[in-house]
Amino acid sequence: MASLTMTETHVTDSRWIARGVERISLSRFLLCLAPWFVLLVIGVYAAGLCLFYGLNQTNMDNRFAFGLWIFLDLGIIALGAGAFFTGFLVYILKRSELKPILNTAVVVGFICYSGAVSILMIDVGQPLRAWFTFWHPNTHSMLTEVTFCISCYLLVLSLEYIPILLRNRQLRKLPSFLIFEHQLHKLVPVLAAVGTLLSFFHQGSLGGLYGVLRGRPFAFRDGIFIWPSTFFLFILSAIASGPSFLMLVTATVEKVTGKRLVPPDLFRRLGLISGVLLAVYIAAKSIDTLIWMDFTSPAMGFAPWLSYMHKPFGTPILFAEIVLFGLIPAFLLTYRRTAAKRGWLLSAAAMACMGILLNRFVLTVQTLALPTLSFDEFLTYTPSWQEVASFAGVIAYGVIVYSLSYRYLPLFPAQKGDETHVSGR
Amino acid sequence: MFPGVDGFHWTAGHIIFLGLFFAVAATILTTVASAAWRSARDIREDRAAGLCWKSDFAELPVHDRRCRHELAGRVISRTCDNAFNCGSCGKYAQFAVLPARGDSNPSGLNYPDDRLYSRDHTWVKVEPGGTVSIGLDDFAQHVLGTPDSITLPEIGSEIELNGTAWQMKKHKQKIRVRAPIEGTVIAKGTQQDDWILKIQPRRDVKDPLTTRHLLRGPEVRGWIVREMERLQLQLQPLNTAPTLADGGTLMPNLMDSLPHADWETVLADTFLEA
Numbered sequence: 001m002a003s004l005t006m007t008e009t010h011v012t013d014s015r016w017i018a019r020g021v022e023r024i025s026l027s028r029f030l031l032c033l034a035p036w037f038v039l040l041v042i043g044v045y046a047a048g049l050c051l052f053y054g055l056n057q058t059n060m061d062n063r064f065a066f067g068l069w070i071f072l073d074l075g076i077i078a079l080g081a082g083a084f085f086t087g088f089l090v091y092i093l094k095r096s097e098l099k100p101i102l103n104t105a106v107v108v109g110f111i112c113y114s115g116a117v118s119i120l121m122i123d124v125g126q127p128l129r130a131w132f133t134f135w136h137p138n139t140h141s142m143l144t145e146v147t148f149c150i151s152c153y154l155l156v157l158s159l160e161y162i163p164i165l166l167r168n169r170q171l172r173k174l175p176s177f178l179i180f181e182h183q184l185h186k187l188v189p190v191l192a193a194v195g196t197l198l199s200f201f202h203q204g205s206l207g208g209l210y211g212v213l214r215g216r217p218f219a220f221r222d223g224i225f226i227w228p229s230t231f232f233l234f235i236l237s238a239i240a241s242g243p244s245f246l247m248l249v250t251a252t253v254e255k256v257t258g259k260r261l262v263p264p265d266l267f268r269r270l271g272l273i274s275g276v277l278l279a280v281y282i283a284a285k286s287i288d289t290l291i292w293m294d295f296t297s298p299a300m301g302f303a304p305w306l307s308y309m310h311k312p313f314g315t316p317i318l319f320a321e322i323v324l325f326g327l328i329p330a331f332l333l334t335y336r337r338t339a340a341k342r343g344w345l346l347s348a349a350a351m352a353c354m355g356i357l358l359n360r361f362v363l364t365v366q367t368l369a370l371p372t373l374s375f376d377e378f379l380t381y382t383p384s385w386q387e388v389a390s391f392a393g394v395i396a397y398g399v400i401v402y403s404l405s406y407r408y409l410p411l412f413p414a415q416k417g418d419e420t421h422v423s424g425r
Numbered sequence: 426m427f428p429g430v431d432g433f434h435w436t437a438g439h440i441i442f443l444g445l446f447f448a449v450a451a452t453i454l455t456t457v458a459s460a461a462w463r464s465a466r467d468i469r470e471d472r473a474a475g476l477c478w479k480s481d482f483a484e485l486p487v488h489d490r491r492c493r494h495e496l497a498g499r500v501i502s503r504t505c506d507n508a509f510n511c512g513s514c515g516k517y518a519q520f521a522v523l524p525a526r527g528d529s530n531p532s533g534l535n536y537p538d539d540r541l542y543s544r545d546h547t548w549v550k551v552e553p554g555g556t557v558s559i560g561l562d563d564f565a566q567h568v569l570g571t572p573d574s575i576t577l578p579e580i581g582s583e584i585e586l587n588g589t590a591w592q593m594k595k596h597k598q599k600i601r602v603r604a605p606i607e608g609t610v611i612a613k614g615t616q617q618d619d620w621i622l623k624i625q626p627r628r629d630v631k632d633p634l635t636t637r638h639l640l641r642g643p644e645v646r647g648w649i650v651r652e653m654e655r656l657q658l659q660l661q662p663l664n665t666a667p668t669l670a671d672g673g674t675l676m677p678n679l680m681d682s683l684p685h686a687d688w689e690t691v692l693a694d695t696f697l698e699a
Binding site: 014015018019020137139140144145148152155156159167169172175176178179180181182183184186187190191194197198410413 | 436438439442443446449450452453456457459460461463464467468473476477479480481483484485486689690693698699
């Protein structure tokens with residue numbers, strides 16, 4: 001009985017934790033989160049400096065306008081695509097076997113998009129005038145479409161998050177909350193469809209930027225009708241890396257908690273989806289690179305190999321993007337024998353995510369570093385501590401929100417299948 | 426850019442882009458408004474109890490959701506996925522015809538055969554004239570002993586199936602007892618009565634579907650044996666090796682005898698709280 005009393009003394013938030021699940025004591029949980037809270041506070045302070053004093057707190061300038069923040073934005077928005085793509089697969093294509101990962105996909109998507117919007121607000125500045133983009137939209141700007149779509153999709157993700165939030169053990173005791181959760185949950189397929197449309201267009205719009213970037217021959221792309229090839233490559237790469245990122249997040253949580261959270265076969269399914277899409281993306285990316293080398297770049301008066309003359313951005317980075325973090329993970333994710341082994345599967349998923357991050361890095365930092373005029377020089381850029389701290393603050397925010405969601409919300413519902421075994425009589 | 430803003434003029438680009446954007450925004454807002462309107466309608470039309478029960482049921486641990494046919498030994502293993510609504514279960518007829526097992530005595534507890542039992546430890550007895558009495562079963566009475574307080578609904582009020590029938594308090598634990606049947610409260614029991622409420626059922630009790638969701642016969646015995654096992658596991662001190670109890674009966678007033686046990690969990694399992 002003494003041990004029972006002791007447990008009760010330590011776990012003071014047990015009323016908020018779902019029944020039948022084991023969680024560490026509140027004090028240990030807070031201790032684990034403490035470093036992330038510290039990082040978040042530093043990040044908020046750095047962001048405050050940027051908002052108060054302006055972008056002179058960063059190492060960006062008129063020439064180097066895409067720094068760590070835009071790289072982070074493009075990267076996490078691509079990795080967060082697992083949310084809309086999983087919703088699309090479950091609700092529109094009726095792939096119900098992916099349901100066990102749906103809640104975690106929504107939370108990961110919410111974290112990625114809210115983090116991206118926060119960083120964008122610091123980058124754009126004047127957050128109190130954020131509504132200007134809606135009331136005075138520049139309909140000729142790609143950024144306007146991106147802002148509209150991301151804002152709407154963040155709203156959709158928030159609405160998808162609400163039913164998960166309302167299933168908290170204490171919140172569900174309020175009948176009106178529970179009924180609203182029930183009704184909203186029934187309408188989630190509508191939100192999933194809207195989310196798919198929005199995500200499709202804003203992932204594409206982010207890539208579409210390179211169709212108007214005529215001053216940057218390394219990144220400029222022609223395309224089909226009004227859409228440059230990067231419009232489609234961004235969509236493809238995002239839906240290829242999203243499932244891999246979900247796998248990595250879930251595997252990390254399984255490792256940290258020591259629990260099996262999803263059916264073992266689910267990782268293989270996600271891996272197969274990710275691998276096939278990655279293969280398609282790499283094929284399209286290779287064709288796009290060849291077209292750029294043979295037609296687009298020469299047409300603008302630039303020999304393509306000149307873009308790879310500047311260290312450290314030589315041809316190895318192209319090799320890494322297409323082969324090391326493209327073809328190899330695509331093979332490992334789809335080949336039956338390697339996909340059957342968890343270690344290979346997760347390594348391949350990590351490589352796929354790194355490949356997409358590398359692509360976004362190339363299209364932001366490398367693109368701006370390369371000289372474009374005869375008197376230009378190769379630029380180097382090192383982010384200031386304020387940029388790094390804001391970046392780290394977003395990562396900390398993600399870890400904290402996910403940890404709180406995992407502790408208090410049903411992110412991984414138990415298997416509730418019909419396990420009927422009729423006796424032999 | 427918009428009307429009222431200096432220099433604004435509509436172009437095809439504005440119409441297409443803003444039209445699409447506001448269509449999407451309108452869809453999102455309509456979805457939320459629709460969910461809110463449906464929720465208000467459900468509350469207004471007294472569907473809250475049923476919806477809350479379905480949602481709660483989905484959150485119950487697997488051991489609380491065993492099928493009645495498993496409890497009776499008609500099938501080896503089956504998890505209910507229909508919120509114990511046997512009246513609308515497609516598999517009910519298929520399994521109900523199988524012979525039952527599990528005729529063991531439910532640990533000395535009193536479960537008369539003239540009553541039907543709900544999984545949240547209430548019983549229903551059909552009285553002459555078509556009314557029913559409902560009360561707490563022997564297991565729940567042994568666990569709770571005498572409640573510190575009990576709040577009964579007013580005579581004439583309606584209670585919904587799986588909604589709140591009455592509430593109790595014991596050692597600062599709030600206990601909600603779910604209604605095993607829907608109807609109008611026509612009488613409240615006193616301490617001397619073994620029943621707690623008398624109900625005029627909304628549906629005819631002679632219709633088997635009205636009480637099909639309630640356990641009976643061998644199902645009750647199989648269920649109580651499992652409930653006893655669960656209780657023993659939950660009440661054994663932490664960090665002790667599993668032990669096999671041989672025989673014995675449930676002592677009365679368990680909550681008073683073991684005040685430091687994890688009663689929140691025990692009561693949640695007993696009264697099917699999520």
